[in-house]
Amino acid sequence: MRNIFAVAGIVIKELYRRKDFYVLFILTVLVCLIMASVNIFNDKQIVRYLKELCLLLIWISSLVIAITTTARQIPAEREQRTLLPLLAKPITRTQLIFGKFLGCWLVCGLVLICFYVFFGALAASRDHTWPLLNYFQAAFLHWIMLGVVVALALLGSLVFAAPSSNSTICFVIVATILTVGRYLDAVALAQPEPFRSMLYVVYFAIPHLEIPFEMRNLIVHDWPLIGWNFIGLYLLYALAYTAAFLVAACLVFRRKPVN
């Protein structure tokens, strides 16, 4: 565990010394504050649109940070040749992969804390309410789901040579799952065989990341809390996918030449 934490610590240091997070955070804050300062259509429920927009920006920003931070980890180590002195020390490739994963996932957690605290403050300034448990459920599921994305991007960084191609492919996959993932079974039902079976296989094989994405409604429409047993089940579901991607990443990395 010591080696895993050491590698994760370097990833976290990298985050707060680079400008990516600050740029995205400031942009999100600026857009939301500008939107909050105007009252379009004199709508009393405008705060809902404001919340929805703010959460959408948080989702986009968190995905950008998760995917771009993870996608460059191993390729940068290889390009800068820091992988050589690192692997010449008593650390295994599996520990390196797990360290990188943990670092990127913790980075996502820190980023989400900043974003959700800002969101809470913005919403409270208009709503004068603090539904903290709702925020916690939304942020927690969001973070769990980012774990799957980070593991996927880490696997991609070992398969695709360039971080840019890996990032693009990850964005396309995640965006597709978020937008059409939950309709695939309905689409499959309307298809003739063998397309129906093929679509069903895809529907059951992909990680359903859209569930935390829909948690936005919980906050936007002030819906009651969802059951903690459901949160626990989703946690197990997401951890299973994360573990599968990480095992695949370790197997690929084991066969990869270091230089």
Next chain:
Amino acid sequence: MPVILKTEKLRVEFRSHEFRQATKIALAGLDLEVSAGEVFGFLGPNGAGKTTTMNVLLGFVPPTSGAAYLFGIDVRQPIARQRIGYLPEMTYYYKFLTAEELLRFYAKIFGLPRGETDKRIDQLLKLVELEHARKRPIKSYSKGMQQRVGLAQALINNPDLLILDEPTSGLDPLGRMKVREIIQRLKQEGKTVFFSSHELGEVETICDRVAIIHQGELKAIGRVNEITGQRASLEKAFLDIIGFQPITAP
């Protein structure tokens, strides 16, 4: 003196993924032994197999056949690397870290306690003359400073064996002299140094024994004066051993 680095009939082949491309033999049955306290120069022209040998010793490349041992432990086991330090050729360390943070990171991987880490970092930064720049990010370092921070990271665990891949490559004469001085100081401390270099003058000055390999085969091994023999210099001996034919005017 105990043997701490040993290769036995080490053979490494790289299979080409391209159709009808022959398998490349990087090492063809290399036998080497390096004893404790030696400074051992590993020489050969580009593509001779020096870096491949080091990659096998560090566990980066599995041997096709034969075996390699560090301190009597098979190099495929990570524990074999507990007592070694490695400086690769031309590495650009994490730019966002300072020299102190970089050394602290590597010390954590070796599991050094905090007090010992602090002491070791102070000693090493003094040794490589980077005390004044310890809090500066590595991105602001010159090439010579980066090479010296590399040498410091290779020494963080107070290793018994140092493997250096062309440690003076790309450095100016002053930088080369500083690295040479550090290697000589390590020799006085009784460390074993295994290093590859193209600077034959420097090899002649600091090495106890040298090995010359060419096209993956060991061509000569022994003390510098044994290899030089009746020839004028190690460079002349090196060129003769690898079969270099000077171009003569028509």
